[in-house]
Amino acid sequence: MRYLAATTAAEAAAALAAETGLTRVLAGGTDVLVQLRSGLVEPELVVDIKKIPGMREITAEAGGFRIGAAVSGAEIGEHEALCALWPGVTEGVQLIGSTQVQGRCTMTGNLCNASPAGDAVPSLVAANAVARIAGPQGERDCPVAEIPSGPGKTTLKKGEIISSIFLPARPGRASDAYLRFIPRTEMDIAVASAAVSLELDSGGTVKTARIALGAVAPTVIAVDAAAALLVGTRLDDGTLAKMAQACEAVCKPIDDKRGTVAFRTKTAGTLARRAALIAYARAGGSR
Amino acid sequence: MVKVLLWGSLRQATGGLAEVEVEAANFKQLLDRLAVEYPGLKPQIARGISLSLDGVIYREAWFTEIGPDSEVVLMPYMTGG
Amino acid sequence: MTKIHVSTTINGDAHEFLCAPDETLLDVLRNRLGLTGAKEGCGTGDCGACSVTVNGRLVCSCLVLGAEAEGAEIATIEGMADGDDLHPLQRHFIDGAALQCGVCTPGILVAAKALLEKNPDPTDEELRYWLAGNLCRCTGYDKIIRAVQAAAAEMRGA
């Protein structure tokens, strides 16, 4: 294995493109090092992107924020303006691993690890976040929702790395929330998760809604049918129950050591309902 | 003679008796007599037997004295975590 | 594998070492530098026994490559006491019997110190969540929580 601490995105992309063997991009390393340790993954080249300018920065842009690919969860949690604008996204990132893992893990890494259970991903999908990708052919932007293509797989092409993720501006009465279920209170992988992003009108009625579920399908999934049910409502119990059912209807989870199909399905609906209420309250709604 | 209470699954070695009497003044003599009079007990004696004497458990002390009126109960050899 | 030369600062002292590209900071500390205070309990970031700080940030050293230490400031349990003067956390851990076997203790002390530097007056709940990545199998955490709070109170001058 070779280790390269790239100093520009172009250098990183070129090195990754040129390597014929297995490669890994190292940002926080909280997934990559576990893979190395397991012995199941033996990359020829690991490219550390933390020394690339901008990778560790959060910058305001067009009323939203651009978050460098190597910004750690802890750094995101300490950014008050970002947390105020996208509380669901930032709480999702901050649920990854322990305090120690927070010191290193990144939102982009969580996305590129492409686990359907990644805690950062549902909120990003619900937020319509956009990834900026650097590659051998230059830069391109891509909705976060289109990055994962299956467990452990992404749509990124050889040599491409995500350099940042952009979270757009929000109107006044808008917010989001993320909830996951784990058997303990910390240190687990989500058994099911839900992110809800809402915009309200001045009267507190839902104007737009996005819902994304984690750990219930091969990738994080946006549930537009469920979200549509919320629009035009003030989240009355009947609406929430229907929304939860709509969420359950699209779940296609697996049975494994972390949870059963039935449990994941039921819990995804429960979490979506609870997350919707939190997002609604955060957006200034009152039922 | 000492009355010795056996645990249930040892009864098969004593013709169904849950309590047997042997001549013994200490634990060693007790085990030796049991092995002679009830040879079916030998495998368990080899695996290990502890002794409860008047409610106090002795793991292996051969020369623990046993009085004629003592309560003697056999137990599987004790270990722990 | 060609080894990498790394210059770093550990507990305030300059260090240089050679390490393999895939070698973790934990292995470097323990096997190359003789700093065995950080322990490997899992090697996958799930137990916190290898906690150190890198540039002031609490991390699991098993999830950091040695090569990444280039130019960094690292603090380990070995640097926590000032000579013979134990850090208040260390004293309160002894006085409050907050350790039994002690193998998780270095990681917990490093983690607790990082918390108190950020939040000198944590609630029990904040403290428990902060330390959730530090497994202790002996104590049930009760005396650990009490000892950290006692140290925090002393450090606040309360």
Added chain:
Amino acid sequence: MSLDEYRKREFKQVGTRVRRPDGVDKVTGRAMYGADATAPGMLWGRILRSPHAHARIRSIDVSAALALKGVKAVVTAEDFGVPEDDFTRDVQDNCMARGRALYDGHAVAAVAAVDQATARAALKLIKVDYEILPHVTDVDAAMQPGAPVVQEGRVQENVPKGFSDNVTAHFEFGHGDLDAGFAKADKIVERSFKTAATHQGYIEPHACLASVTSDGKADLWCCTQGHFYVRTLCAGILGMEASQLRVTASEIGGGFGGKTTVFIEPVALMLSKKAGRPVKLVMSRDEVFRATGPTVSSSSDIKIGMTKDGRITAAEATLRYQGGAFPCGTTEFGTQAAFAAYDLDAVRTYGWSVMTNRPKEAAYRAPGAPVAIYAVESVVDELCQHFGLDPLDVRLKNAARKGTKSSYGPTFPDIGLVATLEAARAHPHYKAPLGPNQGRGLSCGFWFNFGGNTCVSLNVNTDGTVGITEGNPDIGGSRASISLMAAEELGIPYDNIRTIVADTSSLGYNDVTDGSRVTFAVGLATIKAARDAVRKMCARAAKIWGIDEEAVQWKDGAAVPAGPNAGKFPPMTLAEIAAVSAETGGPIAGHYEVNADGAGVSFGVHLCDVEVDRETGATKVLRYTVFQDAGKAVHPDYVEGQMQGGAVQGIGWALNEEYIYGEDGRLQNPTFLDYRVPVASDLPMIETVILEIPNPGHPYGVRGVGETGIVPPLAALSNAVSHAIGLRMSELPMSPPRILKALGGS
């Protein structure tokens, strides 16, 4: 040996909360654990493990590994002999598979190389030709005739016909007429239970450093609960003389029973012997889960009859334990312990030991008792619920006490159960109000405790300080307790004493640190060694004063004339006697060797409040209180620590910890990520109430406290959850999917 009668006394130092002697080392990172030692020219060992649950090993080709630059030795089962006795052979076969891999993770070969990377690379070059065999991992399935047989020829004479050869032993305990008893009952509850296997979960993986020299001498440094026993096992396996193998116990990063045997030590010794260099062998966490320690999993049927006023009329339990791929040494204890808390006229327990294709079970804190008592205490709770009776009243009404014929045979001497139950009833926790979806559970717990082989030396230094040499790894502060007892006996300050754990060449045989024995047995031996030293110091003073030895006695750390007739001499302190020891006959030391008995059984009661989220099945522990009889708490901090630690391990067992096997017989969750031990944020404070009902078998009244604490949480939690959700739970762990399913929510 006659028992050391307890005598009531006022303690000056015992019972105080002194600083432990290893504290500074442990808070500064200086303490040396198993993986922290190095040696000149040291190699790194690594073990190749079976990926199959059950497979015949047709051949192992190590030639490519041996040819790799930097590889210095490869070891397989062929390097070892075949021990004659079953016990040693099982231990050896568990360390290195002979002919057949019996479980996922079973060691099949090992290498020693110049560095870890080379050792890892070498393992990949070893070619093992496996013939995969059918496997079985479930206890009930393994008992059925026709189940894949894990090992042939292991069935004991006590097993009735009609079962699979996996059933290796059968036990029956109890007394009285069950039919008559059940006929008197107003209500009989029969219920079956299942519990998953759990792991001791110590944070320090097994690690050792072995050095065998060409003249046949060997040194072994390892983390273990009992280095003398490690010596016995390793010497037996390697065909060495005990005198040539010196084992030194490192500081130990937790054991809980799991470090009472060997897993890697014989392999490291063999690698070192073949390579001619020291070899360090450290397990990964994955190896720890796959190849060491787990406790039994169980399945059980409980039947208890009760009158409407709460008297138990008859009780019966059938307990089936699987202990992995070798005959299990846990069944008999659980089978004896099941009804220990009750005074019963008619009781019967049946135990079955079963082999499966899982790792060989190792002891785990009160082995066998937690799962048996979980099932019993659940049914007692259900009966209390049925009659609307207070569960503490019912337990008091049926409590075992002095004179009770125990369910396992002996008549109890002084025991602390009633006092413990009364303490629980008087505690504010028991009367505290509960909110919606909350429930309170309680359970009794029991463990036998024992003493065992113990050898202690106590050296009086010429400057008036004292060094104690003992042979039991200190797993939770025992050096502090031992120094305290010596300080009490000698009448000198605690700080003037230092207790160390010596290597196997320094003392006679010491049993493993297990059975909650150390504070009891090593404490007893230390007190006796101190008395031996005191007798010698009195003799020196007598010589100096020119009076008879009998005319001198020891008081407050000094020799004094026994009475006015002995003469008028000022007290001569320990330091003063020590200072002139060279002039009065040479060094002064006390010794004591004993196979200690009379440990005294231990009872505890746990109270627990939980809240269940009915939509997700998640359980939150709100409040937890432990009541336990310690006999005498020598160092109360560490007694509380045992109670708290045991409780939390039990909480983990009850709620989330479990070995999960796939259809392929492979362990699915060999990580701390998915083997879910409780984390700090899962728990409330664990309140403790120490009771002190002196053990008549110890001079200070000490009882072991280490194990009982893990017994009650399983049922306390299960009863609390059952009350909170209004449904009886009967399977552990009560993971959220299981609770939600019971609630019909999924």
